Amino acid sequence: MNTIADRFARCAKLAALILGLGLQAGAGAADVVVVVSARSAISSLSRSEVADIFLGRAQRFPDGAPAVPIDLAEGSDIRDAFYSTIADRTPAQVKAQWSKIIFTGRGMPPEAVGDSAQVKRRLGADPNAIGYLDRAQTDASVRVLMTK
Amino acid sequence: MPIAQHVPDTANERPAPAHSAAAHRRGPTAVSALCLLWLLLAQTSARAQEADAPWIRFNGYGTLGEVHSSEEQADFTSSIDKPNGAGHSRDWSADVDSVIAAQLTAQLAPRWSAMIQVVSKQRYDNSYLPGVEWANLKFQATPELSLRAGRVVMPSFLVSDDRQVGYAIPWVRPPLEVYSLVPITKNDGLDASYRVERHGATNTLQSNYGSLHTVGPAGQGSDARNQWGIYDTLEIGPLTVHTAYHQAHLSVSNLQGFFSAFRDFGPPGDRIANQYACDGKLIPLRSVGVDYDPGSWFLMSEWARSDGHCFIGAQSGWYVSGGYRLGSFTPYLTTAALKAQSNTSDPGLVPAGPPTLQRNIAALDGQLNAVLASTGSENSVSAGLRWDFLKNMDLKFQVDRIHPEDGSAGVLMYVQPGFRSGGDFYVYSMTLDFVF
Numbered sequence: 162m163n164t165i166a167d168r169f170a171r172c173a174k175l176a177a178l179i180l181g182l183g184l185q186a187g188a189g190a191a192d193v194v195v196v197v198s199a200r201s202a203i204s205s206l207s208r209s210e211v212a213d214i215f216l217g218r219a220q221r222f223p224d225g226a227p228a229v230p231i232d233l234a235e236g237s238d239i240r241d242a243f244y245s246t247i248a249d250r251t252p253a254q255v256k257a258q259w260s261k262i263i264f265t266g267r268g269m270p271p272e273a274v275g276d277s278a279q280v281k282r283r284l285g286a287d288p289n290a291i292g293y294l295d296r297a298q299t300d301a302s303v304r305v306l307m308t309k
Numbered sequence: 310m311p312i313a314q315h316v317p318d319t320a321n322e323r324p325a326p327a328h329s330a331a332a333h334r335r336g337p338t339a340v341s342a343l344c345l346l347w348l349l350l351a352q353t354s355a356r357a358q359e360a361d362a363p364w365i366r367f368n369g370y371g372t373l374g375e376v377h378s379s380e381e382q383a384d385f386t387s388s389i390d391k392p393n394g395a396g397h398s399r400d401w402s403a404d405v406d407s408v409i410a411a412q413l414t415a416q417l418a419p420r421w422s423a424m425i426q427v428v429s430k431q432r433y434d435n436s437y438l439p440g441v442e443w444a445n446l447k448f449q450a451t452p453e454l455s456l457r458a459g460r461v462v463m464p465s466f467l468v469s470d471d472r473q474v475g476y477a478i479p480w481v482r483p484p485l486e487v488y489s490l491v492p493i494t495k496n497d498g499l500d501a502s503y504r505v506e507r508h509g510a511t512n513t514l515q516s517n518y519g520s521l522h523t524v525g526p527a528g529q530g531s532d533a534r535n536q537w538g539i540y541d542t543l544e545i546g547p548l549t550v551h552t553a554y555h556q557a558h559l560s561v562s563n564l565q566g567f568f569s570a571f572r573d574f575g576p577p578g579d580r581i582a583n584q585y586a587c588d589g590k591l592i593p594l595r596s597v598g599v600d601y602d603p604g605s606w607f608l609m610s611e612w613a614r615s616d617g618h619c620f621i622g623a624q625s626g627w628y629v630s631g632g633y634r635l636g637s638f639t640p641y642l643t644t645a646a647l648k649a650q651s652n653t654s655d656p657g658l659v660p661a662g663p664p665t666l667q668r669n670i671a672a673l674d675g676q677l678n679a680v681l682a683s684t685g686s687e688n689s690v691s692a693g694l695r696w697d698f699l700k701n702m703d704l705k706f707q708v709d710r711i712h713p714e715d716g717s718a719g720v721l722m723y724v725q726p727g728f729r730s731g732g733d734f735y736v737y738s739m740t741l742d743f744v745f
């Protein structure tokens with residue numbers, strides 16, 4: 162067992178070393194805010210409520226209205242920062258979570274759009290939509306949610 | 310291996326499936342069929358989709374694995390369906406964990422959807438002939454209640470319905486001390502799911518009813534009838550609690566002749582045949598599992614007990630597993646145990662009469678005890694590392710130290726006469742998992 166434990170510890174150290182850079186790059190890259198349509202009745206959600214909606218664990222807002230999450234395309238820095246902030250999850254962990262849901266026939270991941278302008282357009286068209294933006298991209302068409 | 314980066318170009322497009330070139334498997338026909346299917350469907354699935362408009366999606370997953378076992382007197386593999394594994398039959402076996410699967414999901418109408426998932430993996434006949442893992446039609450009766458008809462994988466454990474999706478699970482394979490307990494993994498029939506979301510928690514209560522016919526070597530097989538179960542999954546943020554009960558009446562054809570031979574010996578033989586023949590005997594399973602995964606680490610634990618009222622026997626198993634994420638690396642540790650809960654030997658018939666008859670009786674008794682002894686006990690410790698080295702792909706390395714107990718071979722199969730219980734052996738596994 163000692164040999165296994167030793168190897169394990171060495172692997173973990175090596176991993177920490179190699180990934181040191183990657184970890185720093187992910188943190189604080191963008192100031193991401195959670196947004197809903199300006200016509201939505203919702204003004205605040207907890208982080209875990211937002212995470213539940215985007216990770217397929219909840220299909221509704223706490224008030225019972227159906228939630229329609231809008232994602233940014235995979236590979237977007239804002240998307241990565243959102244999942245890191247809201248759910249402490251890497252893109253791979255988000256993909257793994259959705260793989261569980263897809264391959265058991267329980268659902269499909271949120272619709273993904275190409276950029277912030279399209280997120281705002283979708284929120285404008287659907288009062289039940291929820292998305293996320295870089296704070297600098299917000300305007301009067303969306304409501305920035307307080308996330309506890 | 311290039312992975313297509315997909316950038317949707319209009320507001321209403323869903324991401325097109327990223328095609329993985331890692332789909333090279335032994336089953337060349339299966340792979341070319343999948344590629345063809347992908348070419349045909351890539352167009353369709355990338356089309357714009359309105360919320361309620363019909364759509365069709367193509368997804369797939371796969372694992373390429375290699376496994377070595379230090380125990381040469383038996384085979385280590387991942388399922389009782391497999392005819393060989395690592396250890397005795399092969400020094401290194403790619404068959405233990407390798408799998409490729411393709412899935413079509415379609416929204417047919419606002420409340421109607423359908424899915425089919427075809428899986429190619431080593432079968433009982435050593436081929437990689439694809440089989441249907443899932444095929445069902447789903448009706449969303451109300452926002453809470455959904456009904457499915459067709460084939461559904463049994464949600465016996467926390468990750469049993471996605472146990473083959475290596476990318477979705479933390480380990481090379483789910484701990485066999487629990488996941489080997491179910492002889493029936495699918496249900497052909499009906500299934501209802503009732504999902505309630507309240508106060509930040511989601512509870513899904515599921516129930517199913519149906520049967521399953523399984524084909525084995527030489528036309529042998531098994532039949533699970535009057536199969537039903539009730540399953541509950543409670544999710545509160547990072548916490549998931551899963552409980553399950555299911556039962557079936559199981560008939561296994563390949564030992565029927567063996568047990569009817571006992572009936573020639575009157576009441577003592579009848580006693581043995583009645584007790585051990587799987588001819589419609591009740592097989593209940595109960596399990597409870599907990600997963601806590603706040604993101605940067607996870608802790609999972611499950612306990613399960615299967616009570617086969619025939620030669621399959623009763624067993625209970627548990628595991629505790631935890632991991633810590635360091636960027637794209639997730640090292641993990643697991644400890645697990647499996648324990649036989651029914652007798653693993655029987656005095657059998659008492660040899661009497663002329664010498665040839667006595668020899669026959671002794672031979673029958675010997676075979677009976679060999680069958681009963683295959684209800685194994687073991688404990689194990691595993692250490693592994695998951696590395697998410699590319700988008701939609703991971704590499705895993707895992708070492709298991711397994712200790713078969715109580716004179717049994719644990720989860721090992723095709724045990725050779727030279728096997729000795731009570732020692733340790735090591736299993737070394739590496740897998741490449743991908744989803745597309």
